[in-house]
Amino acid sequence: MLDKSKVRLGIAPIAWTNDDMPDLGKENTFEQCVSEMALAGFTGSEVGGKYPADTEVLKRALNLRGIQICNQWFSSFLISRPYEETEKEFIKATDFLKEMGAKVIGVSEQSYSIQGKMEQPVWEGKYVMDDREWKLLAEGLNKLGKIAKDKGMTLTFHHHMGTVVQTEEEIDRFMEMVDPELVFLLFDSGHLSFAGIDPENVLKKYVNRVRHVHLKDIRREMVEKSRNERWSFLKGVREGVFTVPGDGDVDFAPIFKILEEAGYEGWVVVEAEQDPAKANPLEYAKKARAYIAEKTGL
Numbered sequence: 001m002l003d004k005s006k007v008r009l010g011i012a013p014i015a016w017t018n019d020d021m022p023d024l025g026k027e028n029t030f031e032q033c034v035s036e037m038a039l040a041g042f043t044g045s046e047v048g049g050k051y052p053a054d055t056e057v058l059k060r061a062l063n064l065r066g067i068q069i070c071n072q073w074f075s076s077f078l079i080s081r082p083y084e085e086t087e088k089e090f091i092k093a094t095d096f097l098k099e100m101g102a103k104v105i106g107v108s109e110q111s112y113s114i115q116g117k118m119e120q121p122v123w124e125g126k127y128v129m130d131d132r133e134w135k136l137l138a139e140g141l142n143k144l145g146k147i148a149k150d151k152g153m154t155l156t157f158h159h160h161m162g163t164v165v166q167t168e169e170e171i172d173r174f175m176e177m178v179d180p181e182l183v184f185l186l187f188d189s190g191h192l193s194f195a196g197i198d199p200e201n202v203l204k205k206y207v208n209r210v211r212h213v214h215l216k217d218i219r220r221e222m223v224e225k226s227r228n229e230r231w232s233f234l235k236g237v238r239e240g241v242f243t244v245p246g247d248g249d250v251d252f253a254p255i256f257k258i259l260e261e262a263g264y265e266g267w268v269v270v271e272a273e274q275d276p277a278k279a280n281p282l283e284y285a286k287k288a289r290a291y292i293a294e295k296t297g298l
């Protein structure tokens with residue numbers, strides 16, 4: 001069982017409207033999304049593209065529904081653009097999150113990422129960093145991590161399919177190179193499973209450096225199809241590679257056990273993008289909520 005006084009349960013708006021493919025769920029409004037999150041029993045949300053940028057307006061809408069912002073995705077370009085460009089955007093993003101009361105920011109290095117390329121098979125042509133780029137990434141993130149820390153926040157890094165940190169070897173090298181006081185891991189069970197990595201193994205190694213968790217399940221047959229039919233990452237999402245925890249093939253029991261034994265403190269967030277026309281977001285949010293309650297006591 002997870003300790004309710006330490007672990008809080010959130011959900012990402014990507015199941016209602018997908019910012020990577022805004023036609024998925026374009027009919028779903030911000031108000032519907034946050035109302036349904038609350039109705040399904042969640043108290044935290046990440047930030048989506050339809051969320052009001054005005055922090056007072058956003059706070060009012062969320063307070064009405066008992067929801068708090070727990071994290072926001074941030075795209076860094078540390079190995080392909082001048083550091084100052086990413087830093088400027090990072091300061092803006094952390095100012096916004098701090099104002100919203102969030103403690104975490106989830107960074108993904110998007111230089112040369114193929115995650116958004118509709119025509120590029122996700123299993124082919126992923127960019128691999130050289131030694132100089134590894135150093136640029138680690139040093140840039142350490143600097144950003146210090147900025148976050150000085151604001152009382154935590155920089156977590158999101159390993160992700162189609163990006164420069166996808167494979168287990170890349171995650172290991174990353175964790176070895178970044179400053180453990182400044183840069184932490186965002187553990188995403190779905191991306192690890194999609195990449196063919198055992199999530200249990202990664203979590204065992206790094207649980208003490210994990211500060212945010214994305215709970216995402218996969219449909220293994222769709223992962224296989226994505227490989228055989230040379231789908232892009234986004235085509236995989238449309239076709240249902242991902243689903244909510246408990247609905248697919250990931251075994252979450254060992255994941256919850258490792259978090260429990262390590263005394264994990266922070267948010268666990270259901271983040272399960274799929275086509276809302278095929279997977280009703282409220283129905284799937286409720287399914288995830290019930291599964292997590294049963295397995296963790298949250």
Ligand SMILES: O=C1C[C@@H](O)[C@H](O)[C@@H](O)C1=O
Pocket residue numbers: 014020073115158188191214271273
């Ligand atoms: O954390 C995430 C944010 C999304 O935009 C991304 O593509 C998704 O797969 C994810 O894990």
Ligand SMILES: [Co+2]
Pocket residue numbers: 158188214271
């Ligand atoms: Co994620």
